[in-house]
Amino acid sequence: MIDTDVLERVLAGAVANGAEFAEVYAEDKRSTSAGLDDGRVEQVSSGRDRGAGIRVVAGDTTGFAYTSDLSEPGLAAAASAASAAASRGGGGVRTVALTRAAPHRPNAVDREPDSVAKAAKVELLERMNDAARSFGPEIVQVSAGYGDSRKHVLVANTDGVLTDDEVVRTLLRVSAVADGDTGMQTGYQSMGHTVGFEIFDTVDVEQLAREAARQAITKLRARPAPSGAMPVVIKHGTGGVLFHEACGHGLEADHIQKGASVYAGKVGEQVASPLVTLVDDGTMPGEWGTLGFDDEGHVTQRNVLIEDGILTDYMWDYLRARKEGRPQSGNGRRQSYQHLPMVRMTNTFVLDGPDDPDDIVGSTPHGVYVAKLGGGSVNTASGDFVFGMTEAYLIENGEITEPLRDGNLIGNGPKVLADIDMLGNDFAMGSPGTCGKDGQGVPVGDGQPTLRVKSLTVGGTA
């Protein structure tokens, strides 16, 4: 994308005013998306995003500029804008010598998106539409979407780092609307991986669509969700967002360093039930949050954050690790070349526990069983977090009974982590997610076995 000697000159120029650090992040991304709604393929769309973001750090100040012009003059202009913002007034000539890092490719891609005919992508949508509509006469509307992208990323910095990576993503989603005497209800399913079109050799797209249709139809007979604090059982492979919100964000070192997290100063302390071991792992092959290198050119790795309930470490990017004089953890990420990197999760999950999932429901006299979670959000400083339930049932006398209407659950992170009193042995990864922070969205994965929280507040109306 950019010659090494050009990068070296641009970086040397960016720190000529005495700044300690400069970085070029360049990307060239091609994407295709297709949407089907109301029985029609409404449109196939193609996109090209190409540009570079240049960051210059002097003391605690970061200057940042981006450009879609990848020529040497274009990069030099952006570098000069970024370094003007982080001026030290010092100077001197520094040379930069880049060493290309060995490739790190956790994701083996067989069929690149460009090599697949658009007609084959569109056909998936039609198959999902047909499968959802033929699932039951209650289904009155279906929409389906396909998206793929191939992003070439180059990161170079004045510490001599030079990494080159290619990230391929393939995503499919389907939503169904069912209509009945009680009004309309919705079902939603999605699938996303950092691999190519070969994923459809193994994923049953019709089954995905039928699952969305089943959810919508099931909820036509849903009763209002209960209100108040009660035991909540969360099905495996669907509740990872609970940990993402309850503690994941609170373990990001930027929140920690500003004293804006309930987990600040708690390393070595018991912060969760002893059942809980929480891991953030950017190297899991094919998962939605997986990368070869993070967006600061640091190789991704597996980080144990909580072990048997004890807080072991936070997640780190370049700036926060530098401030602490410790290594980065491969968690520096950004949405695109137009954004500054910050501490972000990759794939965040809880390891298996000892319990049989059937026993977890069986030993719950009364509560709520959540079979599918929606999104969530957290206030890291207070620890209060919410997450939505989009498929849930009542538990009565140890059995899953009636379906419930949609709602939010609310809890406080440290309290909920301590209240996890049963953890299953049926670990599964969940659906692809987009994590939002400070206006930036990045792809993340999550996972967990079936588990029970002794007490969570369910936000129903009954």
Place this chain on the structure above:
Amino acid sequence: MSGFESELLAVADRVVDQARSGEQIEAFVARGGETEVRVYQGDVEHFVSAQSEGIGIRVIRDGRTGFAYAGTLEESAIRDVLAEARDNVQFGTVDEWAALAEPDGVPVTQQELWNDHLAEYPTDRKIDLAKELEKLASGADARVRVDDSNYADAHGESAVASTTGIRTSGRENGCYVSVSTLADDGEGAAAETQTGFGFSVGRAPDEFDLDRAARDAVDRATRLLGATQPPSRRVTVVLDPFVTAQFLGVISSTLNGEAVVKGRSLFRERIGETVASSSVTLVDDPTNPRAYTATDVDGEGLAARRNVLIEHGVLRRFVHNSYSARRAGTVSTGNATRGGFAGTPGVGCLALSLVPGRRSQAELVADIDDGLLVQQMQGLHSGVNPISGDFSTGAAGLLIERGAVGAPVREITIASTLQKMLLDIVEIGGDLEWLPMRSAGMSLVIRDVMMSGT
């Protein structure tokens, strides 16, 4: 954005001129820049200064639509985008309603969307504003720290042209300051931290009210200190103006013409019926210059206009772009939305507001025996289903006891359904304020909402 003869229009014209017989082409071209300053403990934490540009091209042929975009205006890239959009046409399904917007003769209400003073505002003054706001917010209360203090501005120009005769261009700019606060209290196991935020927006920095932004951020954080989780019960809620604006944002998706024609609106087939309490008149009016999102043209280049959606509780109208209008057998209401050059127009409200009542928030509260003043909602994206109408969000605020604001509460949810909440609106406050979003805020009283706590 119209009235400014952007050179981008020539770029759009050149694309449209390449249309072949039987082909409709629309080109949307945009260019813009932004400045963002974040200050922390008296120093600049980051300073972002950047420019971007791009083009999106839509091609319709024989009822099939194709689209492509690129984040550059290089000639060769534009050629590729047009070729890709044409290639994509063959994969669309034939849609008898697919067509570009056509000029409809509705006159444009000109807006002042560009401010020279902001365009020339010096960089060091922008940094000073963020520093001053940080100082104001951190000096007001010993329990309060500042998480970050920000100044941001953006400017953009865009042009849209089509083979159907749309041809418009314009530019706009705007700026805001914002501050996030942390308030700490207690020690050891009783230690707690609550958060607040405040902001001020304007076409130029001289419109900022830094004192108000700092005071809001301090009040929001300190008011929640000592909050507990109350027992679950049904209460009357008073939504703070900012919360009401978020609530109106949810309501707007049920009045979206595209959702209506595709059978996804819970209000479809209910025009002329009572859907809200008689005190409710809901208007979308982007021609109101006081609205933060005021505009003179919509995303397809048609004149923006005032639309009354609900009048004294009766559903009068849905909002449409040209496609949803054609399917519904009506005309566009000038409500095409466009997120930038990377997408095609959608449908949405542009500047939504309830017609305000007369009384202040304090007067509204004085009438309530057992209630909740909702200061913030959390999880609108995860617990609200605008298709079924189920509404459930996390909340924090202050209890209302016998007509007075009392103890703070948190870790609660408030729940009802959208259908019921509109009918349960008791009164609309007179404290209207335009906020940096597509709807205005004012205090709003809704009865019989389930508050879930312990």
